[in-house]
Amino acid sequence: MAHEERNLAILVGGGPAPGINSVISAATIEAINEGFNVFGVQDGFKWLVREDQSKIRPLTIDDVSRIHLEGGSVLGTARENPTKSEKAMNSVIGTLQSAGINHLVTIGGDDTALSSSYVAERSGGAIRTVHVPKTIDNDLPLPPHIPTFGFQTARAVGVKLVQNLMEDAKSTRRWYVIVAMGRKAGHLALGIGKAAGATLTLIGEEFPQAQIRFSDICDIIEGSIIKRRANGQSYGVAVLAEGLIEKIDPEEISGLEEVERDEHGHIRFAEIDLGRMVKSEVQSRLGKRGLRITITNKNIGYELRCADPIPFDAAYCRDLGYGAIRFLLSGGTGAMVTIEGGKLVPMYFRDMIEPSSGKTRVRLVDAESNGYKVAREYMVRLRSDDFTRPQWVEALAEAGHLSVTEFRNRFERLVTNAR
Amino acid sequence: MSIKQIGVLVGGGPAPGINGVIAAAATEAINRGCSVIGIHDGFEWISQRFTDEQHRLSANEVSNIHMDGGSILGTSRFDVSSNNESLQNAVRALRKLNIDALIAIGGDDLVRSAVAIEEASKGEIKVVLIPKTVDNDLWMPLPVPTLGYETAREVGVELVQNLMVDAKTTGRWYFGVIMGRPTGHLTLGIGKAASATCTIIPEEFPQNPICLDDVADVVEGTIIKRLALGKSYGVVLLAEALSEHLSPSEVSELQTVDRDAQGNIRVTEIDLGRKIKSDVQSRFEKRGIKITIVDKTIGYELRCAPPNPFDSEYARDLGYAAVNYLLSGGSQSLITVQGGDFLPVPLTEIIDPVTGRGRQRPVDVNTESYKVARDYMVRLNSKDLANESFAKQLAQVGKISLEDLAGTLNRQGHMC
Numbered sequence: 001m002a003h004e005e006r007n008l009a010i011l012v013g014g015g016p017a018p019g020i021n022s023v024i025s026a027a028t029i030e031a032i033n034e035g036f037n038v039f040g041v042q043d044g045f046k047w048l049v050r051e052d053q054s055k056i057r058p059l060t061i062d063d064v065s066r067i068h069l070e071g072g073s074v075l076g077t078a079r080e081n082p083t084k085s086e087k088a089m090n091s092v093i094g095t096l097q098s099a100g101i102n103h104l105v106t107i108g109g110d111d112t113a114l115s116s117s118y119v120a121e122r123s124g125g126a127i128r129t130v131h132v133p134k135t136i137d138n139d140l141p142l143p144p145h146i147p148t149f150g151f152q153t154a155r156a157v158g159v160k161l162v163q164n165l166m167e168d169a170k171s172t173r174r175w176y177v178i179v180a181m182g183r184k185a186g187h188l189a190l191g192i193g194k195a196a197g198a199t200l201t202l203i204g205e206e207f208p209q210a211q212i213r214f215s216d217i218c219d220i221i222e223g224s225i226i227k228r229r230a231n232g233q234s235y236g237v238a239v240l241a242e243g244l245i246e247k248i249d250p251e252e253i254s255g256l257e258e259v260e261r262d263e264h265g266h267i268r269f270a271e272i273d274l275g276r277m278v279k280s281e282v283q284s285r286l287g288k289r290g291l292r293i294t295i296t297n298k299n300i301g302y303e304l305r306c307a308d309p310i311p312f313d314a315a316y317c318r319d320l321g322y323g324a325i326r327f328l329l330s331g332g333t334g335a336m337v338t339i340e341g342g343k344l345v346p347m348y349f350r351d352m353i354e355p356s357s358g359k360t361r362v363r364l365v366d367a368e369s370n371g372y373k374v375a376r377e378y379m380v381r382l383r384s385d386d387f388t389r390p391q392w393v394e395a396l397a398e399a400g401h402l403s404v405t406e407f408r409n410r411f412e413r414l415v416t417n418a419r
Numbered sequence: 420m421s422i423k424q425i426g427v428l429v430g431g432g433p434a435p436g437i438n439g440v441i442a443a444a445a446t447e448a449i450n451r452g453c454s455v456i457g458i459h460d461g462f463e464w465i466s467q468r469f470t471d472e473q474h475r476l477s478a479n480e481v482s483n484i485h486m487d488g489g490s491i492l493g494t495s496r497f498d499v500s501s502n503n504e505s506l507q508n509a510v511r512a513l514r515k516l517n518i519d520a521l522i523a524i525g526g527d528d529l530v531r532s533a534v535a536i537e538e539a540s541k542g543e544i545k546v547v548l549i550p551k552t553v554d555n556d557l558w559m560p561l562p563v564p565t566l567g568y569e570t571a572r573e574v575g576v577e578l579v580q581n582l583m584v585d586a587k588t589t590g591r592w593y594f595g596v597i598m599g600r601p602t603g604h605l606t607l608g609i610g611k612a613a614s615a616t617c618t619i620i621p622e623e624f625p626q627n628p629i630c631l632d633d634v635a636d637v638v639e640g641t642i643i644k645r646l647a648l649g650k651s652y653g654v655v656l657l658a659e660a661l662s663e664h665l666s667p668s669e670v671s672e673l674q675t676v677d678r679d680a681q682g683n684i685r686v687t688e689i690d691l692g693r694k695i696k697s698d699v700q701s702r703f704e705k706r707g708i709k710i711t712i713v714d715k716t717i718g719y720e721l722r723c724a725p726p727n728p729f730d731s732e733y734a735r736d737l738g739y740a741a742v743n744y745l746l747s748g749g750s751q752s753l754i755t756v757q758g759g760d761f762l763p764v765p766l767t768e769i770i771d772p773v774t775g776r777g778r779q780r781p782v783d784v785n786t787e788s789y790k791v792a793r794d795y796m797v798r799l800n801s802k803d804l805a806n807e808s809f810a811k812q813l814a815q816v817g818k819i820s821l822e823d824l825a826g827t828l829n830r831q832g833h834m835c
Contacts, residue, residue: 016585071581073588078589157581164719168489172432172493173493173495302581302585303582303717306582
């Protein structure tokens, strides 16, 4: 085979994240400069699965030269998952090939990464693929210190909102219970909570056991409310990771109406109102003891995903888009591009897959890390040393309108179980 | 009688710019030889005759707070005029603190308290009010916004813009429910500036109460029209104030209604977004059309944002004007800034004779300004149906008969 035309397509899958357009822009410019014809595929795998070639359109430098600081995705995005059936995957490969595509840049999270690896494999190498890891959830199996692109911007916007709510909580003397997006992983919740200095942040990873009880979550928050009261502060902000929902004993939440799941079988976390459940449970517990505490619940997530990228993500995404093209030019395929210490490091899909499930490994928050320890140290939560001084225990019990025995029975197990 | 000691307190929900008023008032008062007492948490403590919480503000303490969100004095919704004992307690507490004049920073809720305090003290304590609320609904000459509104809407616009890009990127609809009670100012202000697909406020409905079906009709029409225009996404903003105008029987179905200390429905407790979402989604589902809708509430995160330059400058003017007006012998007025002039409006002019509270200004839907907002929205209208080929297209994409489509337009205005 002599010099065949090099045609490169770019597509975006999964939820939006700040920086997508920066990657599209950087990859397109570099590819065109290297002699590729570049095409944008609209809406992820959605139209490819339907064998609709009309959604593959040429991209020029002019199309992308001013989009790198804009949120959203000029190519749209979709959650369509072609790995679910042989037929869908064949449609994708066939449609790309009949459009003459022999290189594919995918931008997305774990599901898109998997689809990308399938395309490389099932096309027998006829389509070389490279994946750019994107998610505000920060949950792809990158080295510990490397964020997924979009995470830093999402957390910057989230921190701004939480700061406003912290100020509001103080001004109006109430509690906010905020549920932050992030699927199974607590990165976004903890990233926001730690940076904003929220009163406490609760993530699924802090519980080593597979299942947790909804009432334990409420106990922890109630404990913080009581401890703050004992410290003379009648307000606060609790940030909860939506991933907690997945860990809650299904028996306990089965009573909840419509537990929706998306195309990939993930629970639509955003549809379960954990914040509202916690608010009404904790408020009524305290109310029964004559403690009138105003709790307001609030969900944070959707409004973060299409923010304009902060400089960190804008620059990072240029590296990633450029890196993706360099990787293909070097003859590579079937890998995810990462930047480590300023260097392009491809990460192969086979190294990212959990052998037991065949799915991409999810990077969770390491609750044993120093970073988590620091976050935890600055939270206001009941700890084992709160139960050592009888006078303080009395003060806490009084602040919670409980007897010392009741207080110990209710809360002491939380701190002994934890460590 | 000359004024020696001025008290400052904050009532109602927080709004950007409160600290700026506190700072400007305290600085000017101190410069003019007065001392200033910061009263914590509105009327909450002084209505119980507690005076310990209160403290003298120094120029140093307030010199750097004007750009901060929140309120260094806290705030409270406690209505001191709700019972005589609280009122007498508050007056005694203010006298014990040697306060000759009071600057009350608050919205319509605080008007009644401001009047009551001056009356109960037999005019010994002069009271002026600073028009603060993100709702922009306190009665004032129309072009003048209330303090905090412009910042709240700026932050709101930023969030709605993100949602608009998200809607387009993911091909879905967002229904944003925006705080504001009982008017649609903040919702319309955000929707117009961000150019949301459609913004629905209570003022546009001629009838009262409003039916949930009418709201769902408008939303459904918008979604069908966008589909006919080849767009499967968009953002609809709904004023949470719609909840207050719904027929009581419909509201009671939605949720046990909470009322706050002043008897207002805690409207956020009614999940308007979720209700409209499920209604509209099921309408489309019945006809085999899958629409992804996500509901989103916006409001609390706006109230304590750091003030934008407009509000931070406005706060300084208001604080300064309040002190000057008091020191020149004025009282019982709402401090306003109109075209650079400080114009105190007598509280008697802004009291609603029926409720005794501050008069509210609804959005005037007969203005050019509303017409502009409305003309750029995507809404189904009779012109769309008069155009035969477009009407057919609408019916086709919406999988709805032309009669039913026309029905959704005609139904508005009926009783539910």
